[in-house]
Structure formats: C-alpha cells, structure tokens
C-alpha cells in the first residue's frame with residue numbers, strides 16, 4: 001500500500017520533496033498516499049513516525065520528515081452537499097481551487113479566502129491561513145466538523161462546540177491526519193472590488209474608516225514608494241460587470257508577464273533598479289480599477305513567482321503605530337524588496353494556536369526574492385521588529401519560531417501540548433520542527 005510517489009510530482013529525484021518556496025528540501029523514507037480512512041489507519045499504525053503534507057505551500061519546516069510522509073492526493077472528493085444547511089463535506093486533500101470550482105457549479109462559494117487557492121483544505125486550516133477583513137476569522141472558522149486518524153491509528157470525529165475542537169482545527173498535524181472536513185459554505189456572491197493608489201500616511205490616518213467601510217480591505221506596498229495600493233472589496237449580489245480582457249491585461253500581462261520581466265531585468269543592478277521599478281509598478285498596478293466579479297476572483301491574486309515570506313499577526317489596537325514602524329523598518333533596513341509587502345486584517349478567534357487567538361489582528365508581511373544570505377538578514381531584522389511588538393508568527397511562513405518567545409505569546413500553548421499528547425501518546429506525529437517549536441512529542 002505504501003505507494004511510491006509518482007515521478008514528476010516533485011522536483012529532483014524520486015522521493016525528494018521540495019516545497020513551493022524551494023527553501024525546504026527533504027527525503028522521506030516513504031511517501032504514503034492512502035485512498036481511504038482504512039488505508040490511512042494502516043499507514044499510521046505500521047509507521048514508526050508519520051508527518052502529513054498538503055500542497056507543500058508552507059515555507060516553514062512543518063512537513064519535514066525522514067520517516068513516513070502522508071499525502072492525501074488520492075483523497076480529494078466532495079462527499080456531500082447539504083443544500084439546506086449549506087454544509088459541504090470533503091476529503092481533506094482537496095485543493096481550495098478544485099473545491100471552489102465544484103461549489104461554483106452548484107451556486108455555492110467559500111465565505112472567505114486568502115490570496116491563493118493552491119492549498120489543500122486540511123493544509124490551509126492547519127496553519128491558521130487567513131484572508132483579510134475585520135469581520136472575518138481565519139479559514140479554519142469555516143470548519144464545522146472533521147475526522148482524523150490520531151497517532152495510535154484510531155479514527156476520531158470532532159464537531160464545532162466539542163471541547164477539543166478549537167485546538168485540533170489549527171493543529172499543524174499534531175493531533176492526527178485530518179482526512180475529512182465539513183465546511184459551512186455560503187450561496188455564491190459577487191465582490192465589488194476597487195483597486196487604487198493612496199498615500200501611505202493617508203491610509204494610516206484613515207485606517208479605521210477603511211476597515212469599517214469595506215468587508216475585505218488590504219494594502220500592498222512596493223518599497224520605497226510613498227504610496228500604497230489599496231484593495232477595497234465589498235460583498236454584493238449585484239450582477240458581474242468584469243471584463244475578461246481587462247482582467248487578462250491586469251492579472252496576466254501586467255501582474256505576471258511584465259512583472260516577471262522587470263524582476264529579471266533588475267538583476268543587472270538590483271540596488272538602483274528595484275526602487276525605480278517599484279515606483280513605476282506601484283503607479284501601474286494602483287491605477288484605479290473597479291469591477292464586480294465572482295467572489296473568488298475578488299479574493300485571489302495572480303500566481304506569484306517563487307519568493308519567500310514571513311508574516312506576523314499583531315494586536316489591531318496598535319495598528320497605526322505599527323504601520324509607521326513597519327514602514328520605517330523596511331525603508332531603513334538597507335535592503336531592496338522586489339515583491340509587494342502586504343498588510344491584512346482579521347477578526348480574533350478561539351483556535352488555540354491561531355496567531356489571531358483572542359485578538360483582532362493586523363497582519364504585517366515581509367516578502368522578497370533575494371539571495372539566501374540577504375533574505376536571512378531581512379528575516380532576522382523583521383523578526384526583531386515583530387518580537388518587539390508582540391507579534392505572533394504565521395505557522396506556514398518563515399520565522400525563527402523561538403519556543404521561549406512563543407510560550408509568552410500563545411496562552412494556550414501548554415494546553416495544546418497536553419492535548420496533543422492524548423491524541424498521540426507515542427509522539428509518532430511530531431517532527432523535529434514541531435518538537436522544537438511546539439514542544440509536542
């Protein structure tokens with residue numbers, strides 16, 4: 001049953017696993033691709049240690065193992081759609097992209113999304129993946145129930161309201177392999193999406209107004225521009241009016257082809273060309289663009305080139321001050337950034353390990369494509385800024401994940417650890433990363 005992983009699914013030789021960001025490469029002893037809960041139980045029972053991966057879209061080392069790696073790529077079906085309750089049960093290996101397409105055909109949609117849809121449902125919920133909007137929690141908040149195989153190879157079912165639920169949903173693979181998820185979905189809706197440019201200072205001064213005025217507000221900054229690109233999205237039932245040609249020009253030509261060519265050109269003289277190109281791009285991408293489109297089109301952004309990311313959640317109450325310091329930190333850091341910097345917002349939640357646990361949050365991201373050496377320096381500097389300001393790191397992105405610091409920031413970490421030991425008494429599910437960072441196993 002332990003199938004060899006299909007050749008060509010990963011870069012490099014058979015069994016070498018490489019993540020999206022290409023910063024994590026490892027060779028598990030075996031990649032198991034169970035096709036049912038019964039097969040999954042067998043995999044977990046006979047393996048010495050088990051780690052599970054989704055679409056490998058995390059930059060952190062959360063999926064790394066040299067033992068058995070489970071992939072649910074054969075468990076991707078939509079199992080049930082309850083038209084009355086609008087609850088949809090899926091096998092947990094389905095990607096958001098495939099799920100969105102299937103929901104769309106039935107007049108349904110996911111209530112909220114992040115910027116891409118390549119992740120699996122299980123992978124996205126397990127790290128607290130989020131979108132933007134003060135009324136919206138991380139994607140895990142759409143989960144109503146789930147089924148998993150725990151560290152002893154036993155099946156467990158959990159529903160919202162159960163005592164362990166808030167720990168297990170954003171569980172980073174520490175409670176078991178989640179193989180089935182029931183999601184609360186909504187009827188299809190449109191997004192009234194406005195993109196425009198505004199001075200950085202003005203956006204900070206009017207932040208509250210923007211956050212209350214738009215369901216999904218976020219901003220992109222191309223360092224060192226003194227303007228930012230703002231996304232002002234409102235949910236609507238008004239009919240679509242988006243023009244495929246304009247969308248192609250914006251999303252494919254400008255955001256993908258022109259941008260990638262500029263990045264290639266910048267290699268000639270990064271120090272001078274990156275700031276120059278960023279100012280030009282900021283003006284072009286930020287040209288006012290208004291449309292009413294399908295909800296997922298409004299949420300998602302064009303496929304980015306491979307890059308690196310760190311992102312931290314901070315207390316929203318500090319947002320104006322944080323934004324000013326964030327700006328200064330990136331302007332004064334002595335580096336160039338050939339990728340957008342992103343600022344998003346989410347409502348506080350109750351998931352024990354969610355970075356937005358117990359507080360409405362502003363998410364500050366630092367993204368770049370640079371040499372490993374310079375990226376390490378940028379990461380260190382950004383982490384110092386984040387730690388000074390009580391930030392909590394996104395589990396799927398890069399960070400130092402200092403266990404002592406995390407203990408002070410995540411009030412339920414001890415409880416999480418104790419509960420994980422009940423689901424996985426032999427520590428079979430923990431990898432080196434989870435042992436060091438979370439203290440599980």
Ligand SMILES: Cc1cc2nc3c(=O)[nH]c(=O)nc-3n(C[C@H](O)[C@H](O)[C@H](O)COP(=O)(O)OP(=O)(O)OC[C@H]3O[C@@H](n4cnc5c(N)ncnc54)[C@H](O)[C@@H]3O)c2cc1C
Nearest residue numbers: 054055056057058114115119120122123129130173178396
């Ligand atoms: C280009 C890009 C854009 C992104 N945009 C956003 C964004 O807008 N918002 C945001 O918050 N994040 C974003 N991310 C981060 C991404 O959403 C998370 O890292 C997400 O967890 C990746 O999902 P995955 O399916 O690839 O899971 P993986 O990265 O493969 O795994 C992530 C974690 O989930 C666990 N896991 C996976 N499957 C299961 C399972 N079946 N049962 C139990 N545990 C499981 C793994 O063990 C691991 O701990 C982005 C990443 C990329 C590369």
